[in-house]
Amino acid sequence: MRRVAIVGAGYTKFGECWDKSLRRLAQEAGMRALADAQVEGKDIEALFVGNMTAGRFIGQEHLSALAADRMGLTPIPSTRIEAACASGALAFRKALMAIQSGQHDIVVAGGVEKMTDVGGDSAVASLMGAADQEWESQIGLTFTGLYALITRAHMQQYGTTSEQLALVSVNNHKNGVHNPNAQYPFEITVEQVLKSPLIADPLRLLDCSPITDGAATVVLASEEAAKRFENPIWVIGSGQASDTIALHDRKSFTELQATIVSSRVAYKQAGIRPEQVDLVEVHDCFSINEIIAIEDLGFCKKGEGGKFVEAGKIARDGERPINTMGGLKSIGHPVGATGIRQLADLVTQLRGKAGKLQVNDAKIGLALNIGGSGATGVTHILANQNAL
Amino acid sequence: MPQMSSVPIAWRLQQPRYRLIGTICTKCNTSYFPPRSLCQTCRDKGKIEKHKFPGTGKILTYTVIRIAPEGFAEFAPYAIAIIELEPGVTVAGQVVGDPEQVKTGRKVKTTFRRMYTDGKDGLLQYGMKWELLDQ
Numbered sequence: 275m276r277r278v279a280i281v282g283a284g285y286t287k288f289g290e291c292w293d294k295s296l297r298r299l300a301q302e303a304g305m306r307a308l309a310d311a312q313v314e315g316k317d318i319e320a321l322f323v324g325n326m327t328a329g330r331f332i333g334q335e336h337l338s339a340l341a342a343d344r345m346g347l348t349p350i351p352s353t354r355i356e357a358a359c360a361s362g363a364l365a366f367r368k369a370l371m372a373i374q375s376g377q378h379d380i381v382v383a384g385g386v387e388k389m390t391d392v393g394g395d396s397a398v399a400s401l402m403g404a405a406d407q408e409w410e411s412q413i414g415l416t417f418t419g420l421y422a423l424i425t426r427a428h429m430q431q432y433g434t435t436s437e438q439l440a441l442v443s444v445n446n447h448k449n450g451v452h453n454p455n456a457q458y459p460f461e462i463t464v465e466q467v468l469k470s471p472l473i474a475d476p477l478r479l480l481d482c483s484p485i486t487d488g489a490a491t492v493v494l495a496s497e498e499a500a501k502r503f504e505n506p507i508w509v510i511g512s513g514q515a516s517d518t519i520a521l522h523d524r525k526s527f528t529e530l531q532a533t534i535v536s537s538r539v540a541y542k543q544a545g546i547r548p549e550q551v552d553l554v555e556v557h558d559c560f561s562i563n564e565i566i567a568i569e570d571l572g573f574c575k576k577g578e579g580g581k582f583v584e585a586g587k588i589a590r591d592g593e594r595p596i597n598t599m600g601g602l603k604s605i606g607h608p609v610g611a612t613g614i615r616q617l618a619d620l621v622t623q624l625r626g627k628a629g630k631l632q633v634n635d636a637k638i639g640l641a642l643n644i645g646g647s648g649a650t651g652v653t654h655i656l657a658n659q660n661a662l
Numbered sequence: 663m664p665q666m667s668s669v670p671i672a673w674r675l676q677q678p679r680y681r682l683i684g685t686i687c688t689k690c691n692t693s694y695f696p697p698r699s700l701c702q703t704c705r706d707k708g709k710i711e712k713h714k715f716p717g718t719g720k721i722l723t724y725t726v727i728r729i730a731p732e733g734f735a736e737f738a739p740y741a742i743a744i745i746e747l748e749p750g751v752t753v754a755g756q757v758v759g760d761p762e763q764v765k766t767g768r769k770v771k772t773t774f775r776r777m778y779t780d781g782k783d784g785l786l787q788y789g790m791k792w793e794l795l796d797q
């Protein structure tokens with residue numbers, strides 16, 4: 275298989291961007307990544323776009339052609355990829371494979387979501403499209419509800435506490451303060467989290483990532499093509515796994531098989547163990563998902579994720595820095611864009627360009643993007659020159 | 663439910679939803695609820711038949727929905743639990759009554775109730791919910 279590197283990355287300011295349309299966001303992120311890579315439009319051979327549900331959010335489908343059009347890249351092939359909140363990482367994986375296969379040398383992978391044109395209720399209903407319509411949506415479940423069922427099960431089985439959950443949000447907000455593109459760049463306290471309103475017991479408002487507009491883009495190149503780029507960041511592992519669409523159909527509610535399987539595939543491909551990962555981007559759509567990811571990615575024993583967080587090990591200067599640029603909680607969660615945003619943040623860290631947020635001596639980074647309540651898991655492992 | 667007519671869906675799901683009828687693969691003796699028409703183990707070698715589940719179960723985990731989605735606001739706050747029908751067979755369902763009484767381990771039985779009001783057609787959809795049995 276050919277080696278592939280990320281040679282450019284960028285994302286828009288995330289937030290409630292009333293002044294920017296989906297097409298404008300996609301274009302902006304695309305131009306940032308191309309400028310970062312210093313590539314011309316004519317160098318790009320193919321485009322992959324991650325998007326969950328623009329059809330429901332803004333009535334626009336056919337994002338593949340739209341993205342190529344707005345980025346001035348017609349007539350290159352463009353493909354839209356959908357796997358709920360894991361659409362971004364999956365679009366990246368398809369771009370990666372397009373280069374590995376020898377089909378293309380320079381490919382763009384982007385993700386975009388425009389969520390705030392519709393009201394909150396409608397956004398919540400649209401997001402439930404990622405769950406089981408027949409047996410979850412139609413009994414009155416919400417995504418917060420699904421993750422609340424997981425949270426309760428984890429608390430019952432392992433004694434995970436609300437304070438430990440709160441510390442996840444506190445950590446991610448602390449990092450997000452210094453991220454200029456974050457939707458909520460301010461610190462929060464454990465007390466604020468614990469006093470925020472219950473949305474679905476035991477999850478509170480500040481356990482949940484927000485509804486966000488935003489787009490992110492990266493440029494990938496084959497080893498051959500990457501030679502002319504400065505500081506390429508290598509993709510050393512990629513894994514993907516599926517699970518039942520409905521949460522209740524799983525044997526365990528306290529682990530995500532899609533994380534376990536996709537990460538084991540990625541570790542094996544990269545030839546590394548979890549202990550060798552210097553920093554991690556996990557899918558903290560809800561605080562519990564960060565705790566479960568810490569366990570399922572192999573950074574601690576099953577059930578000890580809460581204690582891991584409590585011990586400060588996820589801090590930027592801790593044993594395993596997690597969501598060092600703010601995570602979904604502080605940066606925001608435009609569902610189709612998140613998987614690409616995670617990779618863009620790893621690239622910044624591995625280039626040593628994260629400024630105040632820089633993790634010392636970061637060489638290997640891992641990103642985990644989750645779709646639905648865990649029905650899709652996509653893991654990528656990136657490394658800079660110093661790791662090789 | 664918003665943005666779609668749920669009439670055909672409700673019609674298709676009538677049997678499982680009204681009467682807790684799932685399926686069983688008689689070849690490997692695995693039962694399924696919600697019903698599956700393809701056995702996960704035997705695949706096309708399996709033999710799928712209808713299977714009536716007893717209308718009782720046990721709560722494995724639960725939540726209380728405080729912010730309800732469209733069509734469910736009148737019920738909020740309401741409890742949703744994952745209920746074990748028999749070992750290895752679990753389904754999510756709404757538990758009626760005082761959500762504060764809902765606890766893991768409590769036994770529940772099915773009850774036929776109004777599920778939601780169809781946003782587009784204003785139709786009332788009925789189906790199965792769960793009520794707590796005396797401890």
Ligand SMILES: [Zn+2]
Binds near residue numbers: 692704705709
């Ligand atoms: Zn069978």
